[in-house]
Amino acid sequence: MTLTSATPDVVTDRWRGAARPQTSAEWLVRAEEVSDILSADAVERDRAGGAPRAEVELLKASGLVTLLGPVEHGGGGQRWETAYRVIRIIARGDGSIGQLLGYHYLWAWAARLVATDEQIAAVEEAYTAGNLLFGGAVNPRDADLVITEDGDELVFNGRKSFSTGGVVSDLTVLEGVLDGTDTHIFAIVPTDQEGIVFAHDWDNLGQRLTESGAVEIRDVRVPWSQAAGFVDREFVPLVYNTWNVPAIQLVFANFYLGIAEGALRTAAGYTRSHTRAWPYGGDDKPRATEEWYILEGYGQLQSKLWADATLIDQVGAEISAELHAPREETTPFRRGELAVRIAAAKLRIVEDGLETATKIYELTGARASANSVGLDIFWRNLRTHSLHDPIPYKKREVGVYALLGELPEPTWYT
Known part of the structure; x- marks a missing residue:
């Protein structure tokens, strides 16, 4: 099934009658199912440029929209640690939809960041019971x-x-x-x-x-x-309400990583099935998958993305613990310490992700630059959103902390 060809009822009925995921692992499997559907025609939908209404219905039908919502109102009752992984998985299939879902999670949590207890209860019941998407x-x-x-x-x-x-x-x-x-x-x-x-x-x-x-x-x-x-x-101000920027900065890092992982996965599939070995270098190989420089290239890129994932998951687990802890337990020091490490995670995946989205052309060959292949979608997506705020300032934040031990002051971007 592709979203381009599917009728609305096919999209909404995809999981009708299926058991609802209960554990974090089961939700990640559900996200993989959604991601596979999105990846099948991501390039075609990107080029068509229509409003992603079928994509949103897919997210709603899968239950992912209410992943963080209270169980008593029909939500998944999951933690941010799982939500970050879900965002990444969805972005592997379609970077745009990974961003939409990530922003939705942040805005769905916004009431907890700044609202009163009564307001939080009302908002979470309304959006969870109604399966509603935030902008x-x-x-x-x-x-x-x-x-x-x-x-x-x-x-x-x-x-x-x-x-x-x-x-x-x-x-x-x-x-x-x-x-x-x-x-x-x-x-x-x-x-x-x-x-x-x-x-x-x-x-x-x-x-x-x-x-x-x-x-x-x-x-x-x-x-x-x-x-x-x-x-x-x-x-009524809270230290807790300053978590909004680190939380969404890590949303960014996760869908950047998902885009980069999707690029590497797509390129590897193309290399296995289409790329030809180079016959003029004096080290002839029968298949491209035996070419040393291709193996080296994939090894370098995969190593960097694995390292990025480790850092992103580590800070994801730590900020998840803070976001789910009692609001009064947050301290300015803990907020600043984690914010600077999230900045480090973001700057690393931006640089490594853009390298991946560019380098894959060298590993797939000239024919892979055809519009019909669509490898450009990964670089375009990552390049566009990674301009959200200047990466040199993220490097500076990390540098000031590493050299001077100073934590960043909370702003709209730190």
Whole structure:
């Protein structure tokens, strides 16, 4: 089955009657099944460039959308350690959908990061029971949405140039600044309303199916009671709410790794079935799979990705423990220490992933550059999103820690 040819009922019925995964290992198997479906026609769907509605239905039907949701409301009740692995697996099959799912997990957890206990319970019940997908209009580089007060309501107005997943989402996380103050407010609202207008202008080199284009917010109203983390209109700050950036930076690292792993896997398959040995070097081999430089090349790339996976999994286990621990137990030191190691993991997979997505052409041969092969999708996807924030600044963060022992201050990007 491919999503290009499948009818909607085939997608949604894929796991009807199947036992729901219970353990982390079973959820990873479910993710592999989804990834295999996505990989079958990832290039064709990327080129078509349509909104990924069938892809979202696939994620919902598989149960992956509610992986982190409470069991009592029908969710998987899994930990972030598993969610990170799921993101990576999905990205092997389709980098765009790995990003959509990763952003969804972060926004689904956003209530726990900043909201009150009552707000957390309401949000998690609603999205889990409803099997709803999150998008977000929270790009910090734009001038923030302006929020005004109207009695017991907050009114959001403004524009964001990025809103990943918004077009196909059920819920949207808004973030803006209360007019006349420097107070930032987060709120979760239904996406399908007149005041949320998408520009449909996402036309970038890679990650084409993430629907990351602009959105205009026009008089979107939210009750004060739904302003995340506010009690009697006053924000109650937590050290815990600064975990949002390290958590999403590791989302990035995992779908980068998934893209790189997908590139290496796809290239290896091509080399085994199509690449020809080079007959003019004086060391003739009957098959390309016996060529020393091809074996060396795959060995180098695989070694780097294994090393990256080890670091990413290690910090994934550690931040998972923090995200699932009582919120009051978080300390600034632990947050900073882990944030700098996540920065190290991210910078390593960006460099090693881009090397992999480029080097595979040397290991597959000239014919592999044909558009019909589609190896370019991996480089385009990784190159596009890895520009999210400058990697030299990640190197600097790690360098300052290694040389001076200084931890990064929490910002929108650290």
